[in-house]
Amino acid sequence: MTTLTLHDAVGAALTEEMRRDPRVLVFGEGVATKRHDLVQEFGARRVRNTPLAEGIIAGTAVGAAGTGLRPVIDLLFAPFLCYAMDELVNSAGKLRYVSGGQFSFPLVTLAMTGAGWGIGAQHNHNIEAWFVHSPGLKVVMPSNPEDAKGLLKAAIRDDNPVLFFLDIGLLYQPGEVATGEHVTPLGKAAVLREGGDVTLVSYGKTVHHCLQAADALAGKGIAAEVIDLRSLKPIDDTAILASVTRTGRLVVAHEANRLCGVGAEIAALVAEEAFARLKAPIVRLGGPDAPVASSYPLEQAFVPQADSIAAAAERLCTFQHA
């Protein structure tokens, strides 16, 4: 094992995959400036700074991916993806299908988002559900450095476009990472804590809030199971249903806006597939229908915290049908 931040875990995955496959290249705003070690090892042709123009960065990646390269692009902050929506959604997501399968688009788009730096609404906006809703794209958001490395390696090897979101609040937190080759498959959730009374489902930094909530709940005699989705598309239906079938209670928590968020899809999945096993209503915790404020208390109030997750789980455990 070695200790890496999530940012360095991304660098380690890039290094290993660029060594493994000469078709992998990385470009974006400041990529060559920030990841000088990659430039040293792989040269300026495979590690490139770009103009500050997200649309052409993404479009260039799509064109390159469709014709034999395997690009990884860094678009910095998630809201900047709005400038690249045509390239990601209409080109990367659709040109395989409308061409009758003539092309594939193995590309990874990196973007940061989430609370922690007080950078406000135009740098912090958890828009991952937009891409879940768009066909042809895969969506990943890791909660720790180990998964960040393993998932990024899997994303680079995947033949589909992958949106890879990095939680700002986790970016420079150190964590244990296995040394050597390890690839974390896309579409597989991780059960981080087992428990039979209530299921807490989350992704990104909110996973850690769920783990804190589970600790608090344990003190009250409630055994919470914590599931880290890791991939939002494909989503691990099997893991979610297996857990809720046992516990009969579900809290979904994420930092993204609650309205039509990933939590809504999970709630619908459980209502459709495991209704008879539910002992209490499903609870969704997420951001309000509001942009994120820069002010620290407001930014933090946007995010489901451990106490609100624990309170919701406790309510479910004492719920009585009228």
Add this chain to the structure above:
Amino acid sequence: MTHTQHETDPRHLLEQMLLIRAYEEAIVAGSTAGTVPGTCTSVGQEAAAVGVINALGADDLILTNHRSAGHLLARGADPGRLLAEVMGRSDGYCGGKSGSLHISVRELGVILTSTIVGAELSLAPGVALSQTMLGRPGIVVCFFGDGAACEGSFHESLNLAALWNLPILYVCENNQWQAFVHRREATSREHISDWAASYGIPAGTVDGNDVSAVLAAARDAAARVHESGRPFLLETWTYRTRGHFEPDDQSYVDPAEREAWLARDPIAMHRDRLVADGRLTTAEADALDDEVASRIAVAQGFAETSPFPDASELTRDVYA
């Protein structure tokens, strides 16, 4: 590629233009009759497509757009499979999933066709990057209109192509109309080629209705891209004689402008020149008309009898 062996034969250029015209007129008739979905035609722009495509080599890759029939047919696409695609049939080049608007034919090097105006410009640098990084010989040819040149992607694409030394031949088919808006209302300069200078990209404008002139200009432009490894922008000055999307009564078009361009019909101009020069007899020209008409009839028969895709196709090829 069959086009290379015919590339200097002016009769071949005429035949290709006639085929494109007949193909699109068949689609217009079908859409009027309700048997074929509406499309964006390129009637009046045949010389611009045929002249450029015949200047290219088999290794060159082509990105086109929603007005693509000319590029596809001149590159050698089968009109039956194209028409089947337009009609949503399983024998279409994309299995009926494209329809008329985003037809790609990878085996002909016509790739990544998007109908989002300007998307072809955003994709072209990446294709050229693959060509250079993977050591492939062909250049990238990107067809777009004056409308697409007003998108930010045009400017971002040219900037990056110049900055990264990408071998792209940008071909702006300036057909004077951006959907339902005349280019005079939408562009700050008379010519799109004027904008290329801002990016240090050499450029030129050619009479897009003169197929011989387009062929010569495109050969020169393609050679420059091959030799320099850098972009070039060629503007073909032409006219969309039909509407934006069939059916379209063109009530917004100045009749005098349209009449003036119809008098410069690229097919009639080329045919008359060949007859006047003694390179083609009237009887031979009429025979070409008949030959093309029978090819289109065969294509229609093929497309109409091609089955619709099975419902199981609905979710195939979403993911690789």
